[in-house]
Amino acid sequence: MRFVLRRAGFFVLTLWAAITLNFFLPRMMPGNPAIAMMAKFHGRLTGQALTSLETIFGVNTHESLPAQYWHYLGDMVTGNFGTSLFYFPSPVWQEIRVALPWTLGLFGMVTILAFLLGTGVGIIGAWRRGGIVDSVAPPLLVITSAIPYFWVGMMFILIFSLKLQYLPFSGGMDITETPAWTGEFIGNVLEHSILPAAALLITTIGTWTLTMRNNMVTTLAEDYVRMARAKGLRGSRIMLDYAARNAILPNLTGFAMSLGFVLGGAILIEYVFNYPGVGYMLLQAVQNEDYPLMQALFLLITVAVLIAILLADIATAIFDPRTRTA
Amino acid sequence: MRILRAIGGNAKAATGAVLLLAFIILAIAPGLFAHDDPTAQTYAKNLGASGAHLLGTTGLGQDVFAQAVYGTRVVLQIAFGAGLASTVIAALIGVAAAYLGGLWDGVLSIVTDVILVIPLFPLLIVISAYIHNSGTGVLIAVLTFTGWSYTARQLRSQALAVRSRDFLVAAKVRGERAIYIIVVEILPTMSSLLVAAFLTNALYDVLFASSLQFIGLGDPNATSWGTMLYWAQGNEALQAGFYLQVIVPGAAIALLGAALALLNYAFDEIGNPALRPVRRRRRLISGPRRLSGPRLSQPTPLPPAQEGLSRA
Numbered sequence: 001m002r003f004v005l006r007r008a009g010f011f012v013l014t015l016w017a018a019i020t021l022n023f024f025l026p027r028m029m030p031g032n033p034a035i036a037m038m039a040k041f042h043g044r045l046t047g048q049a050l051t052s053l054e055t056i057f058g059v060n061t062h063e064s065l066p067a068q069y070w071h072y073l074g075d076m077v078t079g080n081f082g083t084s085l086f087y088f089p090s091p092v093w094q095e096i097r098v099a100l101p102w103t104l105g106l107f108g109m110v111t112i113l114a115f116l117l118g119t120g121v122g123i124i125g126a127w128r129r130g131g132i133v134d135s136v137a138p139p140l141l142v143i144t145s146a147i148p149y150f151w152v153g154m155m156f157i158l159i160f161s162l163k164l165q166y167l168p169f170s171g172g173m174d175i176t177e178t179p180a181w182t183g184e185f186i187g188n189v190l191e192h193s194i195l196p197a198a199a200l201l202i203t204t205i206g207t208w209t210l211t212m213r214n215n216m217v218t219t220l221a222e223d224y225v226r227m228a229r230a231k232g233l234r235g236s237r238i239m240l241d242y243a244a245r246n247a248i249l250p251n252l253t254g255f256a257m258s259l260g261f262v263l264g265g266a267i268l269i270e271y272v273f274n275y276p277g278v279g280y281m282l283l284q285a286v287q288n289e290d291y292p293l294m295q296a297l298f299l300l301i302t303v304a305v306l307i308a309i310l311l312a313d314i315a316t317a318i319f320d321p322r323t324r325t326a
Numbered sequence: 327m328r329i330l331r332a333i334g335g336n337a338k339a340a341t342g343a344v345l346l347l348a349f350i351i352l353a354i355a356p357g358l359f360a361h362d363d364p365t366a367q368t369y370a371k372n373l374g375a376s377g378a379h380l381l382g383t384t385g386l387g388q389d390v391f392a393q394a395v396y397g398t399r400v401v402l403q404i405a406f407g408a409g410l411a412s413t414v415i416a417a418l419i420g421v422a423a424a425y426l427g428g429l430w431d432g433v434l435s436i437v438t439d440v441i442l443v444i445p446l447f448p449l450l451i452v453i454s455a456y457i458h459n460s461g462t463g464v465l466i467a468v469l470t471f472t473g474w475s476y477t478a479r480q481l482r483s484q485a486l487a488v489r490s491r492d493f494l495v496a497a498k499v500r501g502e503r504a505i506y507i508i509v510v511e512i513l514p515t516m517s518s519l520l521v522a523a524f525l526t527n528a529l530y531d532v533l534f535a536s537s538l539q540f541i542g543l544g545d546p547n548a549t550s551w552g553t554m555l556y557w558a559q560g561n562e563a564l565q566a567g568f569y570l571q572v573i574v575p576g577a578a579i580a581l582l583g584a585a586l587a588l589l590n591y592a593f594d595e596i597g598n599p600a601l602r603p604v605r606r607r608r609r610l611i612s613g614p615r616r617l618s619g620p621r622l623s624q625p626t627p628l629p630p631a632q633e634g635l636s637r638a
Contacts, residue, residue, distance in 0.1 A: 010439065017440045021449070029456045139338060142591045146583030148533055150540060151555070151576035158564055158572070214594070267447065268537055282448065283541055286455040294452060301448045309443065 007313045011306050018302040019076045022295045023069055081296035086288040092296045095281065100300075102172050103277030107266040110197045111204065115255050118208025123244045125209065126216030127235075138213065141206030150268035153199040157272070160195060168192050170274045196273045200266060211254060215247035222246075249320050256305075256312030339592030345585035353399040362392035364549045372561075372568050382570045384554070385561035393554055394574050400462055400550040401582065404535045408469035409528030416474040416527075417520060420481035421508045424489055435482065442475035450534060454543035461545045465538065469531045477523040484516050518593060525590035529583055536579050551575035 063071065075082070081092040125134040161169035168174070173188050219225065220243050228238045267279030274280065278297060285293040352359060365388060373383040381390040423434035453468050454460055460468065488494070497507050513520070538544050539552025546553060554575035558564075563571040 010436075013436070014440045014443050018444055021444070022452075025453060026456055138591070139588070142338075142587045143580075143584045146529060146533075146587040147580040148536055148540075148576065148583075150537065151572075151579065154564060154572055154576065158569060162564060210591075267451070268541070271541060282451065286451060286541075286543070289455075291455075294455060298448050298452050301445050302443075305443060305445050 003317055004314060007310060011310055014306055015303065016073075018299055019073060020069075022076075022298060023072050026291070076299065081299075082292040084285075084290055084293045086285070086290040086293065092293050095293060096278065096296060096300060099276060099278045099281045102275065103266060103270070103279065106193050106197055106275070106277070107200060107269075110200045111255075114201050114204040115208050117201075118205040119212045119244075119248065119251065121205075122209040122212025123216055123239065123247075126213045126220060126247075127239045127243075129217075134213075137209055141209050144202055145204075145206035145210075147203060148268075149199065149203045150272045152203055153196065153269050153272040156195045156199050167195050169195060172276045192275075196266075196269045196275055199272075200269050208251070208255075211251055212247065215250055216243055219243045219247040245319075249316060252312045252316050252319075253309065256308035256310075336592045336595065338588045339596070342585045342588030342590075342592060345581060346589065349398055349402060349582055349585065352395055353402040356392075356396045356399060360389070360392040360395040362389035364388060364392040364396040365547075372563075372566070372571075374568075375570060381574050382568070384557060384571055385563070385568070386557065390554075390570055390574055393549055394551070394578055397550045397554060397575065397578070400548055401532060401535070401552075401579075403462060404466055404469065405528040405532045405582070405586070407466040408473065408531040408535075409524050411466070411470040412474040412527050412531075413477055413520060413524045415470065416477035416523065417481055417513055418508070419474065420478035421485045421512050422504075423478075424482045424485035425494075425508055425512060426504060427489075435479075438475045438478045438482070441472070442479060446472055447534060447537070450538060451541075451543065454538055460543070462548060462550075465535055465544060469534060473527060473530065473534075477527060480523065481516065481519065484519055485512055488512060488515055518596065522590055522593040525586050525593065529586040529590065532579065532582055532586070551578050 079093065084090055084092050084095050087095050121133060121137055125131075125137050128134055157169040160166050168191060172192050173179075173185070174192075179185060222243075225238060225242050228242045233242075266277065267282060269275070270277045270280040271283050278300065282294060282297045282301075284290075285297060367387045369379065369383045369387045369389065371383060371385055371387045373379055375382050379389050379391065381394065383389055384393070419434055419438065423431045423438070449472055450468060453472075454465075457464060457468075494507060494511055497511050502511075535544070536550075536552035536555070539548075539550055540555045540559070542556050544550070544553060544556075546556065552575070555572065558568070558571035558575070561568065561571065563569070
């Protein structure tokens with residue numbers, strides 16, 4: 001219980017840090033972006049949009065800095081992220097709600113798949129030291145994890161879309177489609193998701209394999225594994241129930257962090273494929289200087305990471321009795 | 327010398343070291359290899375590969391080969407600048423937290439953990455969005471100040487393990503100051519971990535910097551691989567069939583990344599013998615299954631360094 005409480009405290013602290021970063025970053029920058037922004041939109045901004053900008057940058061207000069900060073904290077906690085400047089007058093959260101399912105659906109799946117596949121290969125690699133999997137996979141995966149995500153995406157577009165013309169390379173679905181629960185629509189969405197999913201899978205799977213393999217190697221040397229062997233247990237039982245079960249524990253937290261990073265790491269893939277998710281929206285917000293939307297998306301990504309980590313902490317506490325007393 | 331011999335005896339390390347050395351030579355003397363000015367827009371646009379232009383020209387009429395060669399310098403500046411700086415910061419903070427203990431440890435650890443958890447790449451995007459077309463120096467500074475936390479945490483746990491060793495007690499009794507003990511007594515004991523951390527950080531700095539440049543958040547006039555990809559994307563090089571404009575800079579990033587990753591992986595094997603490939607000879611003696619698990623002379627206190635890869 002104390003463990004979970006402490007982790008919850010950390011959750012709140014980090015959330016506060018992210019909000020504070022959002023608040024102070026534009027105020028710390030040389031050549032205040034607010035002034036450039038206001039000059040650019042001069043005369044075109046009225047009412048709510050102007051208020052939204054003023055809250056974010058603290059210009060034209062008579063409030064002191066601490067008062068502005070307090071005001072901003074209140075806004076963020078109550079979910080008042082302001083109005084998008086680009087999609088004016090729709091509120092920021094409404095735009096995000098449209099993009100979120102795309103990112104969660106596609107890249108959430110890919111991350112879980114990468115974790116399962118990568119961990120599986122890692123377990124087998126460590127179990128059969130010096131076998132085919134173990135001698136081929138690690139060096140290969142070291143190299144694939146060093147390739148930029150977005151470039152893998154671009155190469156896939158080149159090979160599978162432009163040369164072979166198998167798959168579409170832009171958007172989440174054809175413009176002619178209307179969203180409905182029909183086989184045709186779902187097929188169309190799936191078709192658009194194959195390339196971005198594959199690009200992300202290839203570049204992320206290496207991490208899981210390597211960490212899992214290295215954890216497994218350490219765990220396999222433990223006395224309880226030797227004990228299990230001495231008892232004459234079946235190999236598969238030792239591999240999964242004795243070694244892998246313990247080796248996977250440090251990876252759980254890593255997995256949680258990565259689940260959150262999915263929202264961030266997929267940014268570039270979404271950009272390359274014009275995929276209508278959160279990452280693409282973040283980059284568009286940056287290009288359009290839509291700061292309220294940008295800040296809200298950054299906060300959303302941070303919260304996603306934090307929730308994932310909290311869940312992993314709880315899972316670790318369940319699977320690993322040692323953490324409960326720590 | 328021992329390190330050199332270790333690198334020579336490990337195929338992965340040797341490959342990585344040779345590649346990295348080649349890039350360093352390119353960065354120091356690009357003029358020896360490319361005779362064109364990388365920024366001069368003097369040629370016909372979007373040419374394919376030919377004798378005059380080994381890798382063709384860009385949409386602005388620049389020589390792609392010259393750009394790739396000269397671009398090495400900026401990329402390596404970022405890799406070594408930000409990689410070294412963040413490793414140094416991480417070493418000081420992580421070891422100080424472990425050695426000083428108490429309240430210091432509490433505060434430094436919490437700061438480290440909070441920064442570790444805030445998603446790095448989105449944060450970089452947000453900062454760069456406010457700065458507008460940051461130059462290489464600014465990019466290095468931003469990467470440094472956001473990228474030290476993972477290493478700091480790793481080094482802290484390593485320092486905790488040596489904290490109560492006799493030589494540290496002796497130094498304290500001699501009346502040495504804390505900063506002296508941290509820098510002169512503790513840090514040298516973890517040199518292999520520091521090198522591995524530097525390589526990981528350098529790899530991520532290359533990837534992050536290239537990504538930021540690719541989406542147009544770097545200096546668009548700098549000659550760098552990420553910037554080349556930015557211009558290629560703006561030129562719709564893929565759709566228009568100018569493949570070299572995309573393939574060349576991306577392959578360069580991947581090669582440099584592979585060099586750093588291979589070196590890093592090899593350093594893990596050197597530092598942690600349990601991870602080394604099993605020799606065939608030994609397998610024949612002990613049989614493939616029975617007790618083939620590696621024996622560790624002592625439990626390794628290090629978290630697996632490859633975990634750093636999950637930062638992306």
